[in-house]
Amino acid sequence: xxxxxxxxxxxxxxxxxxxxxxxxxxxxxxxxxxxxxxxxxxxxxxxxxxxxxxxxxxxxxxxxxxxxxxxxxxxxxxxxxxxxxxxxxxxxxxxxxxxxxxxxxxxxxxxxxxxxxxxxxxxxxxxxxxxxxxxxxxxxxxxxxxxxxxxxxxxxxxxxxxxxxxxxxxxxxxxxxxxxxxxxxxxxxxxxxxxxxxxxxxxxxxxxxxxxxxxxxxxxxxxxxxxxxxxxxxxxxxxxxxxxxxxxxxxxxxxxxxxxxxxxxxxxxxxxxxxxxxxxxxxxxxxxxxxxxxxxxxxxxxxxxxxxxxxxxxxxxxxxxxxxxxxxxxxxxxxxxxxxxxxxxxxxxxxxxxxxxxxxxxxxxxxxxxxxxxxxxxxxxxxxxxx
Amino acid sequence: xxxxxxxxxxxxxxxxxxxxxxxxxxxxxxxxxxxxxxxxxxxxxxxxxxxxxxxxxxxxxxxxxxxxxxxxxxxxxxxxxxxxxxxxxxxxxxxxxxxxxxxxxxxxxxxxxxxxxxxxxxxxxxxxxxxxxxxxxxxxxxxxxxxxxxxxxxxxxxxxxxxxxxxxxxxxxxxxxxxxxxxxxxxxxxxxxxxxxxxxxxxxxxxxxxxxxxxxxxxxxxxxxxxxxxxxxxxxxxxxxxxxxxxxxxxxxxxxxxxxxxxxxxxxxxxxxxxxxxxxxxxxxxxxxxxxxxxxxxxxxxxxxxxxxxxxxxxxxxxxxxxxxxxxxxxxxxxxxxxxxxxxxxxxxxxxxxxxxxxxxxxxxxxxxxxxxxxxxxxxxxxxxxxxxxxxxxxxxxxxxxxxxxxxxxxxxxxxxx
Numbered sequence: 001x002x003x004x005x006x007x008x009x010x011x012x013x014x015x016x017x018x019x020x021x022x023x024x025x026x027x028x029x030x031x032x033x034x035x036x037x038x039x040x041x042x043x044x045x046x047x048x049x050x051x052x053x054x055x056x057x058x059x060x061x062x063x064x065x066x067x068x069x070x071x072x073x074x075x076x077x078x079x080x081x082x083x084x085x086x087x088x089x090x091x092x093x094x095x096x097x098x099x100x101x102x103x104x105x106x107x108x109x110x111x112x113x114x115x116x117x118x119x120x121x122x123x124x125x126x127x128x129x130x131x132x133x134x135x136x137x138x139x140x141x142x143x144x145x146x147x148x149x150x151x152x153x154x155x156x157x158x159x160x161x162x163x164x165x166x167x168x169x170x171x172x173x174x175x176x177x178x179x180x181x182x183x184x185x186x187x188x189x190x191x192x193x194x195x196x197x198x199x200x201x202x203x204x205x206x207x208x209x210x211x212x213x214x215x216x217x218x219x220x221x222x223x224x225x226x227x228x229x230x231x232x233x234x235x236x237x238x239x240x241x242x243x244x245x246x247x248x249x250x251x252x253x254x255x256x257x258x259x260x261x262x263x264x265x266x267x268x269x270x271x272x273x274x275x276x277x278x279x280x281x282x283x284x285x286x287x288x289x290x291x292x293x294x295x296x297x298x299x300x301x302x303x304x305x306x307x308x309x310x311x312x313x314x315x316x317x318x319x320x321x322x323x324x325x326x327x328x329x330x331x332x333x334x335x336x337x338x339x340x341x342x343x344x345x346x347x348x349x350x351x352x353x354x355x356x357x358x359x360x361x362x363x364x365x366x367x368x369x370x371x372x373x374x375x376x377x378x379x380x381x382x383x384x385x386x387x
Numbered sequence: 388x389x390x391x392x393x394x395x396x397x398x399x400x401x402x403x404x405x406x407x408x409x410x411x412x413x414x415x416x417x418x419x420x421x422x423x424x425x426x427x428x429x430x431x432x433x434x435x436x437x438x439x440x441x442x443x444x445x446x447x448x449x450x451x452x453x454x455x456x457x458x459x460x461x462x463x464x465x466x467x468x469x470x471x472x473x474x475x476x477x478x479x480x481x482x483x484x485x486x487x488x489x490x491x492x493x494x495x496x497x498x499x500x501x502x503x504x505x506x507x508x509x510x511x512x513x514x515x516x517x518x519x520x521x522x523x524x525x526x527x528x529x530x531x532x533x534x535x536x537x538x539x540x541x542x543x544x545x546x547x548x549x550x551x552x553x554x555x556x557x558x559x560x561x562x563x564x565x566x567x568x569x570x571x572x573x574x575x576x577x578x579x580x581x582x583x584x585x586x587x588x589x590x591x592x593x594x595x596x597x598x599x600x601x602x603x604x605x606x607x608x609x610x611x612x613x614x615x616x617x618x619x620x621x622x623x624x625x626x627x628x629x630x631x632x633x634x635x636x637x638x639x640x641x642x643x644x645x646x647x648x649x650x651x652x653x654x655x656x657x658x659x660x661x662x663x664x665x666x667x668x669x670x671x672x673x674x675x676x677x678x679x680x681x682x683x684x685x686x687x688x689x690x691x692x693x694x695x696x697x698x699x700x701x702x703x704x705x706x707x708x709x710x711x712x713x714x715x716x717x718x719x720x721x722x723x724x725x726x727x728x729x730x731x732x733x734x735x736x737x738x739x740x741x742x743x744x745x746x747x748x749x750x751x752x753x754x755x756x757x758x759x760x761x762x763x764x765x766x767x768x769x770x771x772x773x774x775x776x777x778x779x780x781x782x783x784x785x786x787x788x789x790x791x792x793x794x795x796x797x798x799x800x801x802x803x804x805x
Contacts, residue, residue, distance in 0.1 A: 165694070190694075191739050262741040300735050341737060365738065381738035 001084025150230025171259030219254030637723025672726025
């Protein structure tokens, strides 16, 4: 193959694909990227068998006389002189292209090597037999859910932080994604707190039912990384055992988590007797203040609300205690209290979209429901003493 | 920072288990006596009499090797019940002098005798009196170190052993410490000693002369600790209510085990027992450490810290198993599981959203039941059975019909954590 490509575009593509390429694998061929040059442009493929990426740098209408800016606008691949395939070490290819200073890079294959040339500088990488590299099926024509790229990134950020990281509880190691009546809903939980948020979405293609899917957190983060333009429309395919995401330049596939996601609807409180609204930033500041004295062994901050005043207290056997006060608006029992792990609340408040945060709860042993924005709910289980 | 007055005593029984055996069977007197596991089941020496030590035998040495070094070795199976009862007698003697007694193990304790002068005389006099009293009441000898800090007191008793008595005053600490090898410092194992040697540090004096910042940069928190000790600075107090820092079990197999399924079953058994032990003590642990020793004695550990503490066997096993998979595959001679970062079960509880196993919600059950998982509640019932009919009355199905290979229970205190 022989391809002339814009260096920055090639670097960006290699960098995105490198996100899935394992640095050390039991199957060494996975430590490579597969470069495919066609008359339409250059494709870069990488996989760790859990997640796969197909990144496309389209052939542009750029001319060699264009300025750098013009080339960037028009597309990354300047010329495909000879279609072909090369499988080369992913990390080395990225590092070399990144450190080149030329604007244009020429990729050309010889018998068993790929030459990357930029200006006077070049390297020759050993190629691997292309048949050893796993096949990554193209996205194809299938039922999809279309959403705006920026909205998708935001909804992932709003939820994925609550997914489980610990061993066990396999089904909670990902983000549940489901399409329901014009909305794409994402839910993540680690069994102690749960974040749920949805964005408008549109069904496209064949009208098969969009099934709920548990997408590994890593895959979700990768999806966000390839969405370069917040305004572009991206398409999500929720398949039987994998989820695919198609953007202007990339197709990504992640193997789904095979498990039963907990019945989350049941733990979101519907009727609550106590309702409190407070300034989100101020609450976060007061929480952080009081959390300073709480120990790792008993990380709890108690919220006590009475009339329109919120009292926060925290203590630790070895360190002492702290208290803070703030105003809030409150409706409910004459006084009520509930204790939470402050870290959980702070993680949620960081994503709060309005100035006010709303907390609803029934009693000190039942879940607290935080409303952090439109279509954005965060449920946190309290901490109690004396089981 | 060093307290001026030496009021801390370290009392260490001489060859405790072996001495009890000799005391109770005078025909053993003068013979190289050892207590430990049999050589053909790859036992190790738990205690060696001074006669045996002269041949180079020491505790923790494989019995087979001890036999090679000392062909006339008299090997006795350990009788921990007897040792424990003698230990209780000894500890009671300590407590008759001061309430500030911190047992380190069956045969070793720290005492703080500050404020005992009026009753029993100076710390040195108390030390002498304790030594006399133990000999009179139990017919066993011990060594006593008296110093201003725990580290120096232990050093003093070590230097004086056996049947020794030594006082290290604050102003002679420097002179005593300087010529000693760094490996005398608690926390300096063979590996740290090697790294120190590479830096040209062989004696405690060498270490003390180094800049603190330099030692900390090289060894982190351990560096600060050993540098302090090298200067005789040791702020640890004698605390009679010794808190457990970790709880675990390990076992040397009669023959190396290569089969992963077999290893997993051993691991499951350990996790169940360790979890039961924790529940029995009203504790939970957050950090799980897997220890594995290979046929060539290479020992590896893998650790994982959970978000929330647990004392449930299946939960511990899930992690331990994952840690096992991260170890290179080769026959193992020893496997152990340990939980640390322990906390009281009465500590505040983080409630959970979903029921432990089924994923059903507690709200479905009416929402008023304290949020504890089914596994927890089932375990409570099983524990009642275990307390009534023995720890092995209820075991996971995969462990049914397995003979129990005796393991060594290891509950380590603050010193081991240092």
